[in-house]
Amino acid sequence: MDMLLIAGLWLDGSAWDDVASELRSLGHRPVPVTLPGQGDGSASATLDDQVAAVLTAVDSASGKVMVVGHSAACTLAWLAADARPEKISKAVLIGGFPAADGKAYADFFELRDGVMPFPGWAPFEGHDSADLDEEARRAFADAALPVPEGVATGIVRLTDERRFEVPVAIVCPEFTPAEAKEWINAGDVAELGKVKHLDFIDIDSGHWPMHTKPAELARLLAAAAEPA
Numbered sequence: 001m002d003m004l005l006i007a008g009l010w011l012d013g014s015a016w017d018d019v020a021s022e023l024r025s026l027g028h029r030p031v032p033v034t035l036p037g038q039g040d041g042s043a044s045a046t047l048d049d050q051v052a053a054v055l056t057a058v059d060s061a062s063g064k065v066m067v068v069g070h071s072a073a074c075t076l077a078w079l080a081a082d083a084r085p086e087k088i089s090k091a092v093l094i095g096g097f098p099a100a101d102g103k104a105y106a107d108f109f110e111l112r113d114g115v116m117p118f119p120g121w122a123p124f125e126g127h128d129s130a131d132l133d134e135e136a137r138r139a140f141a142d143a144a145l146p147v148p149e150g151v152a153t154g155i156v157r158l159t160d161e162r163r164f165e166v167p168v169a170i171v172c173p174e175f176t177p178a179e180a181k182e183w184i185n186a187g188d189v190a191e192l193g194k195v196k197h198l199d200f201i202d203i204d205s206g207h208w209p210m211h212t213k214p215a216e217l218a219r220l221l222a223a224a225a226e227p228a
Helices: 013-025 047-060 071-083 134-143 161-165 177-185 214-224
Strands: 002-006 029-032 065-070 088-094 168-172 198-202
Touching (some): 002 047, 002 071, 047 071, 071 088, 071 161, 088 214, 168 177, 168 214, 177 198
Parallel strands (some): 002 065
């Protein structure tokens, strides 16, 4: 199966290299998506540009695809399900939840000179980064790509109720499936409360399992791709 892999903030497609290698060995076709403004040097990219890049990848695939979003990019995966519900076999959300219609995509941190740079590790102390040693933290920070303001502050637009028919799997790294269920049942994740087929997958890692547990993450994605 084609699997579109969409990395979160400050990452480019190379974040998936180890996961993609393992997925290929398991017989799948991973397609890391290059997001405008996160790897192509364009500081003027917008959220619409990133959505367009994801939809181009969806449309280029043969047959249905599984779309995988990490962190903030869970919203991009969900926007793909909204725009192409007939083409998405499943949306897999790793360490994040989709923003609701009318909300900003990812205006989480300070903007400087038209971009949102990596804010350092202070906001991610605890479960998020517990499995990253000092060397891994330095490497991540050195490679982090500032996210264009037009992406971070872009407004999410969802229009097609058929998105709720798309099966969703939530991969739970720094939080547990029980916590995710609690948040959804409490109405904190409005979009997922309406999904008709929702699964939860546990992985014992921090927020970036593609870096710290790529083989296990790949096996979980391969299992998620199997028919129910």
